[in-house]
Amino acid sequence: MNHLSLIIKREYLTKVRNKSFVIMTFLSPFIFVGIFALVAYLSSLNSDTIRRISVLDNSGLFIEEFNSSPHSQYKILQNITLDEAKKQAEKEDINGLLYIPKTERLEDLSKGITFYSEDSPSLSMMGDINNLLESKANALKLREAGIDAETIKNLHINIDANQETFQGKETSKLGSGLKLAFGGAAGYLLFMFIIIYGNMIMRSVIEEKTSRIIEVIISSVKPRLLLLGKIFGTTLAGITQFLIWVVLIVVLMTVVTSVFGIDPAAGSPSQQIMENKVEGGAQQVLQDIMVEINNLPILNLILMFILFFVGGYLLYASLYAAVGAAVDSETDTQQFMMPILMPLILAVYVGFFTVIDNPHGTVSQVFSYIPFTSPVVMLMRIPFGVPLWQQLISVVLLFATFIGMVWFAAKIYRVGILMYGKKPTYKEIFKWLKY
Template sequence: MNHLSLIIKREYINKVRNKSFIIMTFLSPVLMVGIFSLVAYLSQLNNDSIRTISVLDESGLFVDQFQNKEHVKYNILTNVELSEAKKISEEAEYYGLLYIPKVESLDELSKSVTFYSEDSASLQVMESVEDAIEGKANALKLKDAGIDAERIKELRIRINAKQETFQGKETSKIGSILKLGFGGAAGYLLFMFIIIYGNMIMRSVIEEKTSRIIEVIISSVKPIKLLLGKIIGTSLAGITQFLAWVILLGIFSFVLTSIFNVDPTTVQSPQQEMLNQSVEGGTQEIVRNLIIEINNLPIANLVIMFLFFFIGGYLLYASLYASIGAAVDSETDTQQFMLPILMPLILSIYVGFFTVIENPHGTVSQVFSYIPFTSPVVMLMRIPFGVPIWQQILSLVILFATFIGTVWFAAKIYRVGILMYGKKASYKEIFKWLKY
């Protein structure tokens, strides 16, 4: 084991002292914060712009529906033809022209209203314009039918069913979103960690192989110890870099918000703004449900299992990346071997988002949460929905047992492939190496 600790130390020190490693450790958070800040700044500029919309209402029914807002101003046109209204709006460089023709019945109105603009109007603007007309049109339609629209509003009942488990725990609709959010974030983090640092291990093996340093090392160290040492050493370097990113991101974000008064969290899409407006009245209820769902989450179970599945999943894939590095002479030769490794990862993400959220305890979800190449992602997405401890432990046992078996197979490939030069390895050839 002394050799193993020396290899781990060597790999770790070589990685953290590497110039590109140091540069990317400091540069990546700067770039991330810079990009989010730029998007936030541009979004803020976009939100601060005032859009002027001219309204030509020949019916005279909807003029009072268009009230000026913070970022939208309405210019009501009267006694002008449509062609003249278009010309006025174009010359004044208005955002658009809303044309409401005079129609014989309200039923014709839905097909007659037109919005003219230089380019396609934004979804948010069209939604607000349509809502303004629709509300008044429906009220007039009810009035024509002899029905009091206000009375209907008063009589309308909205059902918001409470949700409880059979054991009496209170839940809510927002719970599924919260659980999916945690599972999705955990799965995506593992996915990115495997891609970034798995490639780092593979490149490290290729570099040592092409420089012939490996020939000296392999004479005094068993292949399996060398393989494990590279995996663990590079993994520790990756964890160090990841922790440095978290700390630096926090520092840079604080400096940016306090000194330059730019908040990256202010970035909002039009869809998010519309959603915020729709839930504005029920904010307290949403916050209450959110607190309930957070309290219902098995936080300790989530954290512990996240660490185990994260470590197990990464080590499993890292051993495969190392074996690929040993089988080839350059990075360009790795492409034929990458797809079988990436496919289970991509599949696990799709299964997680399209199956677990719909039926976390269904057959498909359960099967993929036991398959070691997909379980780190799928099981992490299932746990927030309540998975028995024995199932989690069984999945972990299968995962780490597969890792041990994979390391054994990878070491056999590593032992032969690390000394093979000048010949592209094929799947048939690698299968032969396993028999040596």
């Protein structure tokens, strides 16, 4: 075990002292925050864009509906033909011309209303125009039938059923959204961590193998200890880099938002929705969010996130190390990467498309026990309330599989690490397991 600690220390120091590792550790947060700030700035510019639309309403039914706002300006055209209006619109700096013909029946309006523009208009702008016209047309149709639209509106009842568990704990749609967001972020973070640092382990093994340094090391250290040392050492280096990223990103985001005055949410749909709420509504939403966050089992989420994160990474890291030992170059790894990536991709798809619909369904439960998919799927299920015994069974299965996978990978590692000049097949690797 003394050799194991030495190997872990060597792997860790080799990684953190590498120039490219140091550069990317400190450069990546600046790139991330820079892109984020650029997107926020461009979104704020986009939200400040004023829509200028000319309206030729020959029906005379919708003129009063087109009221200008800070983001939309309407110019009502009168005593002018359609051709003249189109020529005038082409010369002016506007988004387009909305033409509403005069028809005998309201039903014919939908076939005659046309929006003329130089290029294809945005979906949001056309959606706003269509909603405005549809609302007014329906009100007019009700009036034709002798029905008061305002009376129907007042008679309409909105129902938002309260949600509560059998134990009396209140839940809500907002809470479900927050749980899904946490689970999705945790699963995706693990997925990316495995991809990035699993490849780092694989490249490390390939480099030592091709430089023949491994022949010297293997003479005094058992392959299994060397494999574990590489996995743990690279894992610690990855965690160090990740923690530095988190600290730097938080600091840089604070500086960017306070010094440059960039609002990360500017121009986003959520920001626009908040702006449209009545006074006090935004504060109520924030209060609801804080209440839902306090209702989350924070301690359980943190502990299980650490266990599944570590267990899932170690499991896949052993496979990456085995692949690195079996080949001579990164180009030869492609045929072995698909069987490793498929369970991860499957876990992400099952998590996002099954857990969202039914977090306690049969499919979600089965995949949350399978060690190759449980780190992602179970992390996405836990916020929705998974019994502790199910979580513990999944964790035990995960780490037991990791121990077995280390034995499996060490078999391949022991033989493959000294094999040169030949691209192995699955059949040959299977034979190595018998040695």
